[in-house]
Amino acid sequence: MNTNTVVNVASVPHRSPFRYPGGKTWLVPHVRKWLKSLPNRPNDFVEPFAGGGIVGLSMLFDGLTDHTTLIELDEDIAAVWRVILNGEAKKLAEQIESFEVSVDAVRSILDTAPINLLDQAFATIIRNRMQRGGIMAKGASLMKNGENGKGLLSRWYPETLKQRILDISSKKESINFIAGDGIEYLKAVSGEKDICCLIDPPYTVAGKRLYAHADIDHEGLFRVTSKIKGDFLMTYDNAEPVLELAKKFGFDTQTIAMKNTHHSVMSELLIGRNLQWVR
8 A cells, every 4th residue: 555545534444433533544454454464463452542442443343353452541532432341332322322413402411410431421422423523622612514514413323323332342352441541551561572552642733632631741652662562553743853753762654644634635654663564
């Protein structure tokens, strides 16, 4: 695959229930190629900044790993994963299926403090689907016109979301979810050789606008990554400070074409030990 060829995300099965800003659906074909280039199949595919978890889920459903581990610090996003994987997926799917969308109904859900984990997960799905661009950070506004002028309904596909949730639940024995700090998890598993890590942290430029937990120690992350025994792939914004960190730690870099949420072609940065497979 040419790195200047933009992936048609419509051709990639959408496994995640999230509509995620900075989502990595476009990266899935490249990660498939990466894993197939490795001499040994990974025992565990790790996403320490899981978010929507699209890549780890895709590798599991594609049969390219037997197990995937998702780590997420955001409590609301974590609530969704915990509900899906801990036995309440059907209840969440039914709530989504029966919800009648209106501005008042959406605002009522978002303005009411959840009383349990299931309520928190449902409100998170509503927020993710109804707020502009899928942005989860506080202060994001609801969609107005939406896709094709459909407003709030433009990103609400109840039957599709229901099926995605049930499909993920069917694989729950092969998915480990941890509500916690991705960098700390990488430290804990750095000595394991039979894992692969997709490291997709909040980016240096847009992170604070998009995510609730955007402040991370980027140099510290590079330092921890340099000690990982298994293989890894990092994705970052193509920014000079990031390139300098990659150079400092002796990592290989490669720019790759992708489309943002406004359908503009941009380049993002892949970072790894050896990226010959992507060229």
